[in-house]
Amino acid sequence: xxxxxxxxxxxxxxxxxxxxxxxxxxxxxxxxxxxxxxxxxxxxxxxxxxxxxxxxxxxxxxxxxxxxxxxxxxxxxxxxxxxxxxxxxxxxxxxxxxxxxxxxxxxxxxxxxxxxxxxxxxxxxxxxxxxxxxxxxxxxxxxxxxxxxxxxxxxxxxxxxxxxxxxxxxxxxxxxxxxxxxxxxxxxxxxxxxxxxxxxxxxxxxxxxxxxxxxxxxxxxxxxxxxxxxxxxxxxxxxxxxxxxxxxxxxxxxxxxxxxxxxxxxxxxxxxxxxxxxxxxxxxxxxxxxxxxxxxxxxxxxxxxxxxxxxxxxxxxxxxxxx
Numbered sequence: 001x002x003x004x005x006x007x008x009x010x011x012x013x014x015x016x017x018x019x020x021x022x023x024x025x026x027x028x029x030x031x032x033x034x035x036x037x038x039x040x041x042x043x044x045x046x047x048x049x050x051x052x053x054x055x056x057x058x059x060x061x062x063x064x065x066x067x068x069x070x071x072x073x074x075x076x077x078x079x080x081x082x083x084x085x086x087x088x089x090x091x092x093x094x095x096x097x098x099x100x101x102x103x104x105x106x107x108x109x110x111x112x113x114x115x116x117x118x119x120x121x122x123x124x125x126x127x128x129x130x131x132x133x134x135x136x137x138x139x140x141x142x143x144x145x146x147x148x149x150x151x152x153x154x155x156x157x158x159x160x161x162x163x164x165x166x167x168x169x170x171x172x173x174x175x176x177x178x179x180x181x182x183x184x185x186x187x188x189x190x191x192x193x194x195x196x197x198x199x200x201x202x203x204x205x206x207x208x209x210x211x212x213x214x215x216x217x218x219x220x221x222x223x224x225x226x227x228x229x230x231x232x233x234x235x236x237x238x239x240x241x242x243x244x245x246x247x248x249x250x251x252x253x254x255x256x257x258x259x260x261x262x263x264x265x266x267x268x269x270x271x272x273x274x275x276x277x278x279x280x281x282x283x284x285x286x287x288x289x290x291x292x293x294x295x296x297x298x299x300x301x302x303x304x305x306x307x308x309x310x311x312x313x314x315x316x317x318x319x320x321x322x323x
């Protein structure tokens with residue numbers, strides 16, 4: 001098949017591109033390289049099955065041209081990372097909402113199967129655990145700009161599902177929960193690569209808040225597997241899916257496991273939120289996904305454990321250092 005990946009030079013997108021090419025598909029990647037990197041696609045350099053286009057998802061003519069000849073669109077391009085959202089809230093909203101509208105309009109011309117990537121952030125301050133796809137969503141006050149990302153991605157979901165209902169556009173919405181693995185950068189506040197880099201340097205691991213807040217971390221290879229299976233499942237169309245590992249760990253516990261696996265002498269240092277983020281930041285104490293719908297639909301759920309995730313990133317970082 002002919003497949004378009006927006007944000008395909010990014011962390012998840014580049015892994016997906018590799019998998020699709022490996023399975024015989026022709027892949028076009030659209031990326032403005034604001035957070036993605038050409039190096040992420042190095043393994044596909046010279047491949048006749050990959051076409052790279054540098055450009056923005058806000059360019060409707062370009063997106064329309066690229067979407068015109070494809071069978072599937074994976075819309076992964078977005079402003080991501082808490083730090084980036086807090087630093088550039090208005091630009092992030094424009095990119096996330098305007099870009100998704102551009103992609104959906106382009107897909108509508110040929111009713112192209114379109115994946116619109118979403119996030120666990122949409123669950124906001126929900127207190128019902130685990131989070132299920134049909135749960136009510138509780139977003140914080142507008143003065144706290146951290147919630148602008150959750151709001152924008154929620155609007156993306158509404159827009160995609162509206163196109164599905166009104167126009168018959170086949171859409172699938174994967175909600176990602178803390179996907180991590182090789183190639184992820186800590187540049188925008190991603191916690192696992194940041195902790196691993198600090199541990200390898202012997203620097204303190206900076207844990208925000210009390211460190212008792214919990215998250216579930218999924219390996220990018222599992223996420224790609226889920227996307228491949230969802231692509232092949234007609235019953236997934238028009239649906240929202242949590243795409244996640246449901247093994248919980250506190251952020252302090254994560255730091256301890258990184259230090260142990262790295263054989264590091266780094267210490268853990270607790271840092272107040274207001275010394276890291278600008279005014280308008282709130283955190284969530286817990287994020288726990290229900291992945292039964294995903295497993296029921298495609299017969300698969302992410303299962304790679306945290307130790308394997310940390311080990312894979314450690315190996316990549318050490319190789320880059322020549323260790």
